[in-house]
Amino acid sequence: MGLKVVVDMNVCQDHGQCVFAAPEVFELDDNGRLVVMVEEPDESMRSAVEDAADVCPVQAITIEG
Amino acid sequence: MTSQRVVIAGAGLGGLRTAEALRAHGFEGEIVIFGDEAHAPYNRPPLSKEALYGEISHEKLAFRVRSTATDLTWRLNDPIAGSDLDAHTVTLASGEVVSYDALVAATGVSARRLPIPGPPATAAAGRHVIRTLDDAFALRASLTPGARVVVLGAGFIGCEVAATARQLGCEVHCVAIDSHPMIRPLGIELAAELQRRHEAQGVVFHLGVGLTAFEGDDRVTGVVLSDGTELAADVVVEALGSRCNVEWLDGHGLDLTDGVLTDNALRALRDGVALDGVAAVGDIARYPNPRFDQRPWRVEHWSIPTDTGRRAATVLNAYLSETDYADIVATEWDALPAFWSDQYEIRMQSYGMPGLADADGIRLLEGDLHGECVMGYHRGEDLVGVVGIGMLKVVNGYRHEVGTATWIRERATS
Numbered sequence: 001m002g003l004k005v006v007v008d009m010n011v012c013q014d015h016g017q018c019v020f021a022a023p024e025v026f027e028l029d030d031n032g033r034l035v036v037m038v039e040e041p042d043e044s045m046r047s048a049v050e051d052a053a054d055v056c057p058v059q060a061i062t063i064e065g
Numbered sequence: 066m067t068s069q070r071v072v073i074a075g076a077g078l079g080g081l082r083t084a085e086a087l088r089a090h091g092f093e094g095e096i097v098i099f100g101d102e103a104h105a106p107y108n109r110p111p112l113s114k115e116a117l118y119g120e121i122s123h124e125k126l127a128f129r130v131r132s133t134a135t136d137l138t139w140r141l142n143d144p145i146a147g148s149d150l151d152a153h154t155v156t157l158a159s160g161e162v163v164s165y166d167a168l169v170a171a172t173g174v175s176a177r178r179l180p181i182p183g184p185p186a187t188a189a190a191g192r193h194v195i196r197t198l199d200d201a202f203a204l205r206a207s208l209t210p211g212a213r214v215v216v217l218g219a220g221f222i223g224c225e226v227a228a229t230a231r232q233l234g235c236e237v238h239c240v241a242i243d244s245h246p247m248i249r250p251l252g253i254e255l256a257a258e259l260q261r262r263h264e265a266q267g268v269v270f271h272l273g274v275g276l277t278a279f280e281g282d283d284r285v286t287g288v289v290l291s292d293g294t295e296l297a298a299d300v301v302v303e304a305l306g307s308r309c310n311v312e313w314l315d316g317h318g319l320d321l322t323d324g325v326l327t328d329n330a331l332r333a334l335r336d337g338v339a340l341d342g343v344a345a346v347g348d349i350a351r352y353p354n355p356r357f358d359q360r361p362w363r364v365e366h367w368s369i370p371t372d373t374g375r376r377a378a379t380v381l382n383a384y385l386s387e388t389d390y391a392d393i394v395a396t397e398w399d400a401l402p403a404f405w406s407d408q409y410e411i412r413m414q415s416y417g418m419p420g421l422a423d424a425d426g427i428r429l430l431e432g433d434l435h436g437e438c439v440m441g442y443h444r445g446e447d448l449v450g451v452v453g454i455g456m457l458k459v460v461n462g463y464r465h466e467v468g469t470a471t472w473i474r475e476r477a478t479s
């Protein structure tokens with residue numbers, strides 16, 4: 001199974017720290033709200049996505065697969 | 066070859082991240098993590114914020130553990146009492162002696178208590194601190210509408226607790242020896258503005274004064290301040306900074322005056338010489354960050370355990386596998402400290418080390434001090450820190466400009 005990124009938007013507080021760890025996957029839109037750009041990133045992104053989940057201050061990111 | 070063992074002292078964020086990073090590097094030996102709390106690692110920042118509102122549980126605050134690090138040995142409720150850095154062992158409070166090939170000090174800090182006599186320094190007596198989940202459980206139960214709360218200390222945690230208690234309908238007084246809340250990291254302009262915002266929400270400050278006495282016998286009933294003011298209190302929160310949990314490392318020539326002094330590879334320094342295989346991470350690590358200067362600093366920000374954990378794991382893994390060790394140690398590491406704070410609707414985000422700024426080096430970079438803004442903190446010509454009030458995208462844009470120290474540029478060209 002491939003990698004799947006899930007952000008609990010009820011928990012996310014738009015800190016944007018994930019954006020620095022994995023800019024290909026996460027972005028803040030013009031209103032400063034988080035957007036997950038790629039929900040099923042390539043396996044080569046695993047380490048960056050894990051890093052993003054680590055640095056989320058409210059631990060809103062889960063990685064499946 | 067017999068299996069190697071890494072012992073991690075402290076089951077908090079730093080301990081967890083170091084263990085995960087060791088596994089990510091391919092370390093296959095045993096990783097044993099000792100913690101003196103009953104809980105697996107959990108997120109502390111909510112303890113002074115949203116966790117005081119409604120439901121909190123360990124389940125909600127527990128850190129996710131990477132799927133590649135599910136084979137860690139957790140020894141919770143099993144504090145380490147001492148160590149022998151020559152014999153490569155730690156001694157548990159239970160008396161058990163455990164040997165290690167590498168040791169990680171990740172024991173964090175404890176809340177400091179005022180050394181002033183009075184009712185027992187316990188939550189049951191109305192004297193609270195806020196560091197652990199159990200502290201938060203106890204405090205939450207006391208923050209009932211109308212409760213008279215005195216917060217001692219106006220640093221970040223004191224201000225967050227004051228804000229949260231106000232929003233829960235408590236009557237809040239905040240006492241501090243400083244002239245303004247959060248002045249040391251933020252400087253006078255921003256600190257004065259934040260004070261104004263707290264006051265608009267109904268917090269009453271008593272600044273430039275200390276505490277001379279607690280009132281009450283079995284339970285605290287009030288406090289007396291150095292200017293003679295008496296404040297009645299149902300709840301006192303001591304938010305007076307921290308004390309490093311490093312006693313268990315005493316007696317080996319380490320510099321423990323403020324946390325554990327290390328080199329840039331996070332190796333503990335013994336009489337000034339780096340000890341291979343002994344690392345410090347998180348709140349207790351005091352290390353030089355060349356992004357700013359060559360002086361070692363200790364930084365209690367949430368970003369530090371993750372960054373130091375990764376650095377320590379890289380160095381320890383190389384040491385344990387005897388590969389490229391000197392190269393890895395010599396590669397300078399300069400992670401950017403990051404900090405945030407939530408008070409009322411205010412989201413504060415900081416990068417770098419604003420506290421290093423010159424007294425006249427603090428300038429408004431963007432926005433409006435009375436609304437949303439970004440402040441820049443300069444030492445000489447270097448931008449050593451930025452703090453945003455709101456304007457998250459804008460302050461995030463400054464990350465890359467913070468702390469490219471002049472001394473590095475000079476060193477590169479000389």
Ligand SMILES: Cc1cc2nc3c(=O)[nH]c(=O)nc-3n(C[C@H](O)[C@H](O)[C@H](O)COP(=O)(O)OP(=O)(O)OC[C@H]3O[C@@H](n4cnc5c(N)ncnc54)[C@H](O)[C@@H]3O)c2cc1C
Nearest residue numbers: 075077078079100101109110144145172173347348366367
């Ligand atoms: C209330 C609160 C709010 C915060 N808010 C923010 C915020 O908004 N933004 C931010 O950037 N940072 C914030 N922080 C700071 C951040 O949480 C810390 O920097 C971080 O938790 C440090 O992690 P650590 O692993 O170094 O230490 P800790 O998380 O303290 O972990 C150390 C663990 O080791 C255990 N231990 C101690 N001695 C021993 C021993 N002898 N044997 C075994 N175990 C031992 C401790 O009990 C603890 O469980 C906050 C902290 C608190 C307390």
Ligand code: SF4
Nearest residue numbers: 012013015016018056
């Ligand atoms: S770091 Fe966490 S809270 Fe911040 S935007 Fe990303 S998912 Fe949301």
